[in-house]
Amino acid sequence: MPEGPTIVLMKEDLQKFEGQKVISMSGSEVPKTVDLSGETLREIKTFGKQTYLIFDKIIFKIHLMMFGSYSLSMRKDIDTLRLGLTFKEDGMYFYTCVVKVADKSELSKINWEADIMSKKWSDEKAIEKMQKHPEMMICDALMNQDIFAGVGNIIKNEALFRAEIHPENLIKNLNKAKLKMIIKKTKDYASEFLKYKRTDTLSKTFQVYHKKTCMKCGEEIFKKETGKSRRMSFFCTNDQKLLK
Numbered sequence: 001m002p003e004g005p006t007i008v009l010m011k012e013d014l015q016k017f018e019g020q021k022v023i024s025m026s027g028s029e030v031p032k033t034v035d036l037s038g039e040t041l042r043e044i045k046t047f048g049k050q051t052y053l054i055f056d057k058i059i060f061k062i063h064l065m066m067f068g069s070y071s072l073s074m075r076k077d078i079d080t081l082r083l084g085l086t087f088k089e090d091g092m093y094f095y096t097c098v099v100k101v102a103d104k105s106e107l108s109k110i111n112w113e114a115d116i117m118s119k120k121w122s123d124e125k126a127i128e129k130m131q132k133h134p135e136m137m138i139c140d141a142l143m144n145q146d147i148f149a150g151v152g153n154i155i156k157n158e159a160l161f162r163a164e165i166h167p168e169n170l171i172k173n174l175n176k177a178k179l180k181m182i183i184k185k186t187k188d189y190a191s192e193f194l195k196y197k198r199t200d201t202l203s204k205t206f207q208v209y210h211k212k213t214c215m216k217c218g219e220e221i222f223k224k225e226t227g228k229s230r231r232m233s234f235f236c237t238n239d240q241k242l243l244k
Helices: 004-017 104-109 123-131 138-143 153-163 176-198
Strands: 024-026 043-047 050-054 059-063 069-071 081-086 091-095 098-102 222-226 231-235
Touching: 004 043, 004 050, 004 069, 004 091, 004 176, 059 104, 081 098, 123 176, 138 153, 138 176, 138 231, 153 176, 153 231
Parallel strands: none
Antiparallel strands: 024 081, 043 050, 050 059, 059 098, 069 091, 081 091, 222 231
């Protein structure tokens, strides 16, 4: 599933269409009651893993989910086009994803301080939210999009390894200093993710994700479904202690 940095890169690709008028629409999720021909794309916003295409008549909310993709010209090799918007030169085309119609009230309710890629991000708000759930595992907290919008399984694993925190540690067993360390490592790795994703060398940054041995101590890396979400975690029990 694309994570926050990947969505930021997608926005960068699509921003050239801001201010341009739509020539035609296509795809299985095109609303039959709305004709955007001649309408201007006012703005593109992202929040975590969500992308918003804002027009005067309508706002599209797009989530690429697990296998979604996009292109700047219509692909002929797949037939899963959900939404395609054609402009004077090229366009934006979204495949195998979820496309919904949002409204302005939804945008006004978004907590931008929870987006790990946003300049408005708030460490204190994240800590406050986590501490309201003392029995929650830190692996679940990092994957909770109300707390860490944009964090996915890669960022979760790499951040916890760098912070030397076991993914099954409960929030109540992590003091504020440790929570701040986790946030710092999460933000740092998200920036690293974005940097290397631009050059298609992201896998070179992996220190624990899908690794077999620990790069710090040489011990075996454990692979286990953790937390309520049952997402796969990779961790070293020697360097990432489970606190009681």
